Amino acid sequence: MKFETIIRRNRMTAEKPEFRQMMSSFLDKVMELEFTIKSNDGVYSIYLDGIKVYSLERDTCKYNRHYYASTITSDKLEQLEIVLYNFFGKGGQGSSLIGKAVD
Numbered sequence: 001m002k003f004e005t006i007i008r009r010n011r012m013t014a015e016k017p018e019f020r021q022m023m024s025s026f027l028d029k030v031m032e033l034e035f036t037i038k039s040n041d042g043v044y045s046i047y048l049d050g051i052k053v054y055s056l057e058r059d060t061c062k063y064n065r066h067y068y069a070s071t072i073t074s075d076k077l078e079q080l081e082i083v084l085y086n087f088f089g090k091g092g093q094g095s096s097l098i099g100k101a102v103d
Contacts, residue, residue, distance in 0.1 A: 023058070026087045033076055033083070046080065048072060054080065061088045 027044075030037060036047040039058075046054040053069035056062070063084050069077060 022087070026083070029083050029087075030080065033079055035076070035080060048074065048076060048080075053077060054084065056084070056088075063088055 027037060030046060034048075035053075036050075038045045038047070042058040044056040044058060045052050046056065049072070051068050051072060052066050053072065054066065055064050065081075
């Protein structure tokens, strides 16, 4: 079940155990793909090779692709987009997954 669905259904907040468990599995998956994650005031910044490629707002679960991500040719970026889609649904600003179905 995607975060997006759970948030709408339960008005989930960071205090609920289900949210923490799903967020933990998301962070583990992203780190498994060898990305670096930094958190600042509820916003997760996701880096690949020192370049900020995505940001994710913890409270709203909206993610945005950053301009510098277009300079990266790694397949890992596509894998990250699929992980983001699977956990949070359609992408935010700049995401190549807006309006696309991903298997």
